[in-house]
Amino acid sequence: MRRREVPVEEAVGLTLAHDLTRIVxxxxxxxxxxKGHVVQESDIPMLLDMGKRHLFVLELEGxxxxxxxxxxxxxxxxxxxxxxxxxxxxxxxILKARHRGMLWVDVRxxxxxxxxxxxxxxxVVLITTGSEIKGGRIEDKSGSVxxxxxxxxxxxxxxxxxxxxxxxxxxxxxxxxxxxxxTIVCVIGGMSVDPDDxxxxxxxxxxxxxVTYGTPMLPGSMLMLAYRNQTAIFGLPGAxxxxxxxxxxxxxxxxxxxxAVTKKDIAPLGIGGWLND
Numbered sequence: 001m002r003r004r005e006v007p008v009e010e011a012v013g014l015t016l017a018h019d020l021t022r023i024v025x026x027x028x029x030x031x032x033x034x035k036g037h038v039v040q041e042s043d044i045p046m047l048l049d050m051g052k053r054h055l056f057v058l059e060l061e062g063x064x065x066x067x068x069x070x071x072x073x074x075x076x077x078x079x080x081x082x083x084x085x086x087x088x089x090x091x092x093x094i095l096k097a098r099h100r101g102m103l104w105v106d107v108r109x110x111x112x113x114x115x116x117x118x119x120x121x122x123x124v125v126l127i128t129t130g131s132e133i134k135g136g137r138i139e140d141k142s143g144s145v146x147x148x149x150x151x152x153x154x155x156x157x158x159x160x161x162x163x164x165x166x167x168x169x170x171x172x173x174x175x176x177x178x179x180x181x182x183t184i185v186c187v188i189g190g191m192s193v194d195p196d197d198x199x200x201x202x203x204x205x206x207x208x209x210x211v212t213y214g215t216p217m218l219p220g221s222m223l224m225l226a227y228r229n230q231t232a233i234f235g236l237p238g239a240x241x242x243x244x245x246x247x248x249x250x251x252x253x254x255x256x257x258x259x260a261v262t263k264k265d266i267a268p269l270g271i272g273g274w275l276n277d
Contacts (some may be wrong), residue, residue, distance in 0.1 A: 003056045008047045011039045017058035018067065019090045021238070022050050025141040028052060029242040031089055035068065051132045051189070051258055053165065057208070067091035092221070117257040122184055124150055125177040126160045127172055129175045129189035129199055134162045142188045145241050149249075150177070153256055170202035177230045178206070184255060188236040191222050203235050211261055216270025220246030225261060232261075 006014060015038050033043070033051065039055065046269035047055075049174035061064060065073075068088045075085045082101070088092040126146050131194045132138040140162075147157045161177070163170045170187065190199035200213055207226035215223050215233070223246070224235030233254045239246045250269060254261055 002061075003058050005056050005208065006051055007054055008044055008188045010045075011047075011055045013040050014039045014055055014057065015055065016256070020047075020050065020052065021090055022046070023238040023242050025145070025241045030238065034089075049132065049138060050132045051165070052130060092218070094218075102216070113167045117259065119153065119155075119253075119256040121184075122155050122256060123158050123182050124155055124184045124186065125182040126161060127159055127163055127170065127173045127177065127181075127185065127187045129163045129165060129187065132164050134164055141241050142236075146188070146236075149252075153253070154258075165198055167198040167202045167205065170199055171205040173204035174228070174233060178228045183230055184232050184234070185228075185265060186234045186236055188240065189238070191224065192233050192238045199235050205231055207233055211263055212266045213268055215251075215273075216248040217247040217250060217273035217275055219243040219249055219275060223249060223251070225249045225262075243276070247273075247275070250275070 003017075016033055018035050018037055019031045020033040021030065022184075023029045032046065033039075039047075068091060071088050071091055071093045074086075077094060079095055081086055082098045083095050084098050086096065126143065126149045128134075128140055128142045130138070143157070143160045150157055159177075161173050163173045170190075174185055174187065187199050187203060190197040203224055203226050204210055207228050210224075210226040213222075213224040215221055217223075219239035220237055220243070222235075222237040222239075224233075226233045226235075234248065234252075234255075236248055237246075240248050248270070253263060254265075
């Protein structure tokens, strides 16, 4: 895949290669611009408010698929005769029941070991990325949301750090938090596939083990989990701010209890992975 980055201010007339999502905490989360939209001068302020400093022209190779096409193929393979599919948007297709009934998932086996594992002491550091937040253009919402979330588990947020949209800056902040004996580092912002979303690359650079980038759960499918030695590093998508329950709420208790999450633990979470009420 070849892509060419274009500064937002120079993108007027550019055709978007994918949907762009806008998040207004407590008010809205969804598609702001559709794939194929031609950028107008009037779009620039909103794009900047969304933290988009660059857009890109996408040129797929012969053996590659656009994410929208891949989502439709997966939905076609998964959906039974009584399942209907929504139109593709934001790189996904939602499967819905055609009639009332019981959800049936063909699973070879289901195993359950029932126990209660106590949470271990934690030192939590939040790294909030984004030029629009660090520069004061947009008010930060992540601090209050994550602070309340950890308080529900009985933990305080030890520190919040702000980083620009720069891979090295984010990676340095992660390493510094780990060196300061943080047990959990949460990095929020810049977790999609846009060219100016540097967080996944920064986490890979700082980590000694990347467990997953992506989960079979919604909301929060773009969550990333990695480790730097014994420190868990979460890359949190914007849904964590907007939605009451996401993939983060599924994985966080395991990490708080000191359970090392592996790649094999992730795929089965797709069974019942629709987390909205």
